[in-house]
Amino acid sequence: MMRRLPMAVLLLALPGMAAAQGRTAFHAGPVFTDFAPIATIRSDVTVPAGTRFKVAFDVSDAAAPGDLSRAIETAARFINQHVDAGVLLSAISVAVVVHGAAPDDLLQSAAYADRHAGKANGSANAIAQMIGKGVVFHLCGQSAASRGITDNELLPGVKMSISAMSSHALLQRSGYTLNPF
Incomplete structure (x- = not known):
């Protein structure tokens, strides 16, 4: 005998099912293959x-300890x-300005572990790869x-600035736009 689920249960399950289906559209990118997945889009723009x-990207929120x-x-x-x-790739210049609660994400292993109960810096590998492709931190x-x-x-490669404000001002003078995300 088939049991029917109440409509409310089905409506609650739909967003999760749709999200799971949507994730299948994502794949490894052409530059960073082990992080930063993307979906290929047929764009009207x-x-x-x-x-x-x-x-320029502004980063002020820290990752959870050990996470990217x-x-x-x-x-x-x-x-x-x-x-x-x-x-x-040669036509893309990206700068990441880090401040607020996020500076620990730019620390070497020992310094990060000292501040985070022995956990590894989950962002270190991505940052090294990004710097290797010309991203400025x-x-x-x-x-x-x-x-x-x-x-x-x-x-290695992270640059200390007077402040995030000065970095953004200097980047804007050099033609960088601030990404709002």
């Missing part, structure tokens, strides 16, 4: 040939999406000072 992207920062991954996803759509010196972070604790 075309990127004109010769477009050069110069985009979703905000840092968003910057990598931006690169993957656009290269997947035909934009040359600026750490707000004011946030670093407030958290007791020194230059020698930073991942």
Whole structure:
């Protein structure tokens, strides 16, 4: 005998089922293959040939200890999406400005583990790969000072700035736009 589920139960289950189906559209990107998955999109908004992207991402929320920062991954996803759509990697410049609660995500292993009960920095590998592809990471010196972070604790390639505000101002002067996500 077949039992019928109440309509309320079915309505509650639909969003989860739709989300699970939607995730199957995502795949590894062409630049960062082990993080920052993307969906290939047939877009009605075309990127004109010769477009050069110069985009700054503002990161102030820390990742959960041991996890990859979703905000840092968003910057990598931006690169993957656009290269997947035909934009040359050489035409994409990305800067990530880190401040607030997020500076620990830029720490080397020992410094991170000391601050997070021995856990590994889940963002370190992604940051190294991103720096290897030309992404610039600026750490707000004011946030670093407030958290007791020194230059020698930073991942290789991370640049200390006077502040996040100064980094954003200088990046804007250099033609970077601020990504609102």
